Amino acid sequence: MRISTLFSIVFIFLGFGTALGQEREKLFDSNVPISMKMSFSIKELKAKTNDSTYMDTEIAVESAPGSWETYPFEVRTRGNFRLQNCFYPPMRIKLKKDDAKGTIFQGNRNLKLVLPCSKSKTADNFLGKEYLAYQLFEQVTEYTFETRLVKVELTNLDDKKAEPVTLLGILIEDDDEVAKRFKGEIVNKKIPPNIMEDYATVRHDLFQLMIGNTDWSGLYQHNQKVMVIGEKTIIPLAYDFDMTGLVNPPYAQVNSAVGIERVTDRMYRGFCRDKSIFEVVRAEFLEKEPAIFQTIEDTKGYFSDTDAKAARAFVKEFYDILKNDKLFQLKVVDSCRKLDGTYSF
Incomplete structure (x- = not known):
């Protein structure tokens, strides 16, 4: 194969890959919930993280039915009342710029993640109504934080059985990103x-x-x-x-x-x-x-x-x-x- 032909094929392949990256769905482009998997110790999260200290974890995201991509996120607790009174603490999750490039998280690699407060079977209802409040605010004004629902399969490593539970959650746009918009x-x-x-x-x-x-x-x-x-x-x-x-x-x-x-x-x-x-x-x-x-x-x-x-x-x-x-x-x-x-x- 001639070298010039080889370079042309490589160029086309790279260009095709770039195009795919550009066409990839942006995080807040859709209202369809994203499926995610997380696994960590809730006790450790509460004990070892704060406004300035994160811990490392991995979050898997379903990019297509049955197809999962895993990302190396950092996670920490945030908030006051829910942090002190809820079983599932509100969190901030963060992905490095290079890891976010070309993914659904590009441009939104710092996010708030809100989960239900309790382990009650009806707790998702309250999370769903909180999401409704964000959606209603979007009808009232353009100046809002963008949000997207997630369905989180969470494995709490504090649980001896380590059985995952599925929770409804809300991803909320970072302060700096809404300002940039x-x-x-x-x-x-x-x-x-x-x-x-x-x-x-x-x-x-x-x-x-x-x-x-x-x-x-x-x-x-x-x-x-x-x-x-x-x-x-x-x-x-x-x-x-x-x-x-x-x-x-x-x-x-x-x-x-x-x-x-x-x-x-x-x-x-x-x-x-x-x-x-x-x-x-x-x-x-x-x-x-x-x-x-x-x-x-x-x-x-x-x-x-x-x-x-x-x-x-x-x-x-x-x-x-x-x-x-x-x-x-x-x-x-x-x-x-x-x-x-x-x-x-």
């Missing part, structure tokens, strides 16, 4: 909510009312990131929706300082804005009502029929507020927080 930057310092972009902030705050979430703080960035786009546009990014009325897990708690008794009791925690801004965003939510309820239908396969019915009823209560001028004035406009953090009522 919007050509912005994540800011890790106190930002007074009144200087955040008005409409984006009210959309965020009304969404939190819709799902019944009081477990967040704009000022202290609790379950919220702040992204700066350009020189002045400051955007809130919400995450961690388990402690909400929509999800309503058994471990749900309400901060006594908030003033409600149950997570299913709604309370508007946004700061005051001009009423015209409230009305514009109110109209947006009303226009998106069909899409909101369709999203519940699209995701109801990940939780029980009873939970789907409860989710529809809970969101309907929110829309009952929006559709009633007096209720909207009372529950939102007159209930907003002043700059000193106190409430208007």
Whole structure:
């Protein structure tokens, strides 16, 4: 074989391989759950990792039916409440750049992984409803963390039988990657909510009312990131929706300082804005009502029929507020927080 012909064949082969790499599905391009396999000691994970310390593990991903690819991930615990109170801790998983190249994880090699809290047979239901909350937020605003469901076959090496269990999980986009998508930057310092972009902030705050979430703080960035786009546009990014009325897990708690008794009791925690801004965003939510309820239908396969019915009823209560001028004035406009953090009522 002539050398020039050999080089041509090699070039074509490499080009074909590159093309395949370019056509490979990106992590958040699909809503179809990814199948994964993980094996490690949960006790060791909790005892030996923290915000800065990882441990090595391997994660196998089903790239095609019956075909698995194994990646050398690093994993650590993250979070506070669920870390201390749940059997399965929330995690951060990380893949080296060279290992991620040409794979589904290219461009998203640092990820949060959320698993159910408990070993209960119904625990996946609550995870499915938390995923619903992320999907609903995507209907409300473009400024969201991208997510994808995973079905994790997890072997806990603490178990003498080492029998794998299958869990529903959520992969959540890294802070820096969402900022990169919007050509912005994540800011890790106190930002007074009144200087955040008005409409984006009210959309965020009304969404939190819709799902019944009081477990967040704009000022202290609790379950919220702040992204700066350009020189002045400051955007809130919400995450961690388990402690909400929509999800309503058994471990749900309400901060006594908030003033409600149950997570299913709604309370508007946004700061005051001009009423015209409230009305514009109110109209947006009303226009998106069909899409909101369709999203519940699209995701109801990940939780029980009873939970789907409860989710529809809970969101309907929110829309009952929006559709009633007096209720909207009372529950939102007159209930907003002043700059000193106190409430208007």
